[in-house]
Amino acid sequence: MVATSPAPAALLHSTVLDWYEANARDLPWRTAEASPWAVMVSEFMLQQTPVKRVLPAYAAWLERWPTPAALAADAAGEAVRMWGRLGYPRRALRLHAAAVAITEQHGGQVPEDHAALLALPGVGEYTAAAVASFAYRQRHVVLDTNVRRVFARAVTGVEFPAQATTAAERRAATELLPATAETAATWAVGVMELGALVCTARNPDCAECPLLRHCAWQAAGKPPYQGPARRGQTYEGTDRQVRGKLLAVLREAHGAVPQARLDAVWPEPVQRARALDGLVKDGLVDPVAPGVYRLPV
DNA sequence: AATCCGTGGAG
DNA sequence: TCTCCAAGGAT
Numbered sequence: 001m002v003a004t005s006p007a008p009a010a011l012l013h014s015t016v017l018d019w020y021e022a023n024a025r026d027l028p029w030r031t032a033e034a035s036p037w038a039v040m041v042s043e044f045m046l047q048q049t050p051v052k053r054v055l056p057a058y059a060a061w062l063e064r065w066p067t068p069a070a071l072a073a074d075a076a077g078e079a080v081r082m083w084g085r086l087g088y089p090r091r092a093l094r095l096h097a098a099a100v101a102i103t104e105q106h107g108g109q110v111p112e113d114h115a116a117l118l119a120l121p122g123v124g125e126y127t128a129a130a131v132a133s134f135a136y137r138q139r140h141v142v143l144d145t146n147v148r149r150v151f152a153r154a155v156t157g158v159e160f161p162a163q164a165t166t167a168a169e170r171r172a173a174t175e176l177l178p179a180t181a182e183t184a185a186t187w188a189v190g191v192m193e194l195g196a197l198v199c200t201a202r203n204p205d206c207a208e209c210p211l212l213r214h215c216a217w218q219a220a221g222k223p224p225y226q227g228p229a230r231r232g233q234t235y236e237g238t239d240r241q242v243r244g245k246l247l248a249v250l251r252e253a254h255g256a257v258p259q260a261r262l263d264a265v266w267p268e269p270v271q272r273a274r275a276l277d278g279l280v281k282d283g284l285v286d287p288v289a290p291g292v293y294r295l296p297v
Numbered sequence: 298a299a300t301c302c303g304t305g306g307a308g
Numbered sequence: 309t310c311t312c313c314a315a316g317g318a319t
Contacts, residue, residue, distance in 0.1 A: 046315040053305070053314090087303030087314095094317080124317045144315045164298075192315065201313065202308075233313085235303080244303050282302085301319085307312090 007214040012154075013178050013187055019210040020190030023197065027051065028058065029134075030189070036110035036135035037068055043127045043134075044095045049086050051196075057086055069108045071099035077295030080284060081251050089247060090282055093296075094122025112136045129188075139184035141173045146195025147188070150211075151176075153199060157216030159225040160201075242266050242275035247284060250295050259291040 028034060029042035041061055045054040061082055065071035071079065076096045083092035098120040102110055110131065111117055117128035129140040143165060152161040155172055162169075178184045198209050206212055206222075217223070235241055245265040250257055266272040276293070279285040286296040 043315065048314060048316060050314045085304060090302065126316060240303060
């Protein structure tokens with residue numbers, strides 16, 4: 001049997017870089033005017049929330065808080081309120097906490113160092129690499145869901161990557177990373193963009209893919225996903241739904257809210273109490289007095 | 298390592 | 309309609 005030899009890395013690099021130059025979306029956090037803080041804000045918002053919904057929230061956020069110090073000077077609850085309906089509001093709390101840390105420990109400047117970024121609240125491996133790469137043009141492996149999917153297909157020859165990132169995955173991504181920082185940074189965002197626009201999860205547009213002739217999945221006849229079933233996340237009736245309803249009341253109210261207003265959003269008292277308690281434990285809700293709640297100050 | 302954590306749009 | 313899933317992080 002004839003093993004298809006992988007394309008030279010340099011060829012993959014130029015292919016993706018050329019494609020990116022011609023097809024990149026005009027996104028505000030990619031402009032030359034976007035500060036590292038702006039990039040960080042975009043990355044927090046883009047954690048599990050689609051670009052289309054982030055765009056208006058991103059603009060409003062930076063209009064109000066153009067610097068970490070500006071956000072840090074405001075109440076955490078205001079960050080939660082501004083977060084609106086982006087989802088996963090703990091991100092708003094962590095972004096506020098990150099702004100405080102940046103203000104107090106980094107002189108108000110988003111740190112450039114990957115380890116320092118990683119130490120910030122709400123910043124994990126992906127976000128640290130993304131900020132260092134996109135804002136500071138450093139050389140880092142940026143492994144998000146898009147990149148993992150592109151590599152799974154083009155390199156490994158399977159439709160979807162494993163549930164959790166593997167060491168082998170990270171190793172392969174490291175080996176493919178261009179040598180120079182500036183090229184690596186553009187490669188990172190280019191592969192992400194390819195995954196977002198062409199090599200999508202559901203209906204990949206292989207006919208338009210610049211990597212078509214280099215793709216191991218294509219060469220293998222595009223075999224369907226084999227791994228364990230990816231459990232669909234039910235939402236109706238979960239604590240998450242209840243938390244969402246409770247927090248929505250507090251977001252839309254300015255000031256404290258009596259228990260009765262919260263009780264009205266969910267009929268089942270045990271689950272309702274559990275959800276509210278969870279919000280308090282997470283720091284998203286402040287119990288100012290017995291039976292009175294508000295967003296944190 | 299497996300679960301939890303929101304919300305809404307596309308197919 | 310209903311399922312999938314979207315630039316993850318923390319525990």
